[in-house]
Amino acid sequence: MRIRPVLAAALSAASAAVLLAVPAHAATLVPGTAAPAAAGHHRAAGQQVTTTLFEAIDALPVAEESREGYVRTAFRHWIDADRNGCNTRAEVLIAEAVSAPFVGAKCSLSGGVWVSPYDDVVLQDARALDVDHVVPLAEAWDSGASAWSAGERQAYANDLDEPRALIAVSAKSNRSKADKDVAEWLPPAEAYRCTYLTDWTVVKTRWGLSVDQVEAEALHRLAAACPDEPLTLTLAR
Numbered sequence: 001m002r003i004r005p006v007l008a009a010a011l012s013a014a015s016a017a018v019l020l021a022v023p024a025h026a027a028t029l030v031p032g033t034a035a036p037a038a039a040g041h042h043r044a045a046g047q048q049v050t051t052t053l054f055e056a057i058d059a060l061p062v063a064e065e066s067r068e069g070y071v072r073t074a075f076r077h078w079i080d081a082d083r084n085g086c087n088t089r090a091e092v093l094i095a096e097a098v099s100a101p102f103v104g105a106k107c108s109l110s111g112g113v114w115v116s117p118y119d120d121v122v123l124q125d126a127r128a129l130d131v132d133h134v135v136p137l138a139e140a141w142d143s144g145a146s147a148w149s150a151g152e153r154q155a156y157a158n159d160l161d162e163p164r165a166l167i168a169v170s171a172k173s174n175r176s177k178a179d180k181d182v183a184e185w186l187p188p189a190e191a192y193r194c195t196y197l198t199d200w201t202v203v204k205t206r207w208g209l210s211v212d213q214v215e216a217e218a219l220h221r222l223a224a225a226c227p228d229e230p231l232t233l234t235l236a237r
Contacts (some may be wrong), residue, residue, distance in 0.1 A: 026033040030191040041210055047235045053227045054202045057219045059219035066140035076150070077157035087168070090132045090236045096168040101126060118173035118187040130174035132167050133157065135203040138179035150167070152237060162206055162233065164199040180226070183218035194226035206236050 051059070078087040086094065086107035093109060094101065101112025109126040116123060123129055133140070137157060145153055159165040177185045182200055186193050197219065204211065211219065 002214055012113070015063055028034065043235055043237070045093050045144055045235055045237050049205065049231070049233050049235060051221060051231050052228045053198055053201060053226060056205050056231055057216075060201070060204055060215055060216065060219075062164065062216050063143075065147070065210075067142050069146060070138055074141065074150070074153055075145075075157035076088060076154040078131075079158050079215045081158060088160060091130060092131045092166050093126050096190060114168055116170035116173060117167065117192045118169045118177070118189060120189040120192070121173075123170060128171060129168050130171045132169050132174045132177065134165055134167060134199045135207075135209065136177070136179040136181075138211060139181055141209065143204065145207075146210070149237075153229045156207060159203075159236070160237070162203065162231045164202045165200045165206070167199075171183075181212075181215045181218075182222065183214045184215060185200065186222070193222070197223050197226060198229070198231070201233060202233050206233050208235070 014160075049056075078079075078089040079089045086103070090103075090107045090109065093114070094103065097112045097114055099111075099113035101109040103109060112124070112126060114123045114126075114129055115121070116129070135143075137145075140153075140156060145156060150155075162166075173188065182197060189198050201219065201223075203209075
């Protein structure tokens, strides 16, 4: 299992390049891969998708959202999937530290340094960080996860196989975000926003989640200021 290094997500000048139009066509596939969530395309867990940011946004299905029946406990987390003594939260914190913490008994963490990409804040206490679901649990429920099995929701809530699904950030920025989508909240660190939009799109594509009309319009509008970079991801369902 691998989590993105924070510094690799980094805040490049290229992400400020302005593109004036979003192409409206289907994703390009390599042999043996699947299109992301496009209507009429077969999806299967484990299929690899090769596309671009704009094409992935175009391919997201648009549907009304409903939060009826949502409870956070519908998504079991944090689990210790590999039974190494560290749960998902700890795995992310360890992997994303820019200076490694000491891992003690029962995976207690001490020391270490982190950079919160959402607000570009340096933190030196694991307790000051939250591990954020890039697409919040409530948003996932609204967008299709309400129909999933308990096992699928658990897998979503603890997705260490996709480096863009979970991220260690300051508790302050995460709680400011809460369960808002990209039409309602963006990271305060403006240079990180293209990365955030890309990660949001990747997670929705990976898990076959929909977007509502306002969210779709926001993604197209905001992503127009980002590079149309190639994306490779593996479908989870």
